[in-house]
Amino acid sequence: MCTMISTITPITGSGKGAAGWFEVSQANVGYDHATHGQFDHALLLDFVNPDLGASARVAVEMDIASGKALIAQLQAAIQAAEQSGVAE
Secondary structure, eight states: OOOOEEEEEEEEEEEEETTEEEEEEEEEEEEEEOSSSSSSEEEEEEEEOGGGOTTSEEEEEEOHHHHHHHHHHHHHHHHHHHHHTOOO
């Protein structure tokens, strides 16, 4: 069954694809059928630049436990950067 869970957020950053580095301007986050992963359903992360076409995409599929661990580590890294005084 498709969940249709999907969100989009603008971001500023870079991603590395098959053709090398490119600017990313959007993150797509969802939970639905996995395309490649061993899961029936997975958290789906796409870092993209729609202006550059389909090749400007870095995709990740992971289970929910991995997603929770990733969120915790992102929060820890952000907190450490902010406390260090070097966060932009």
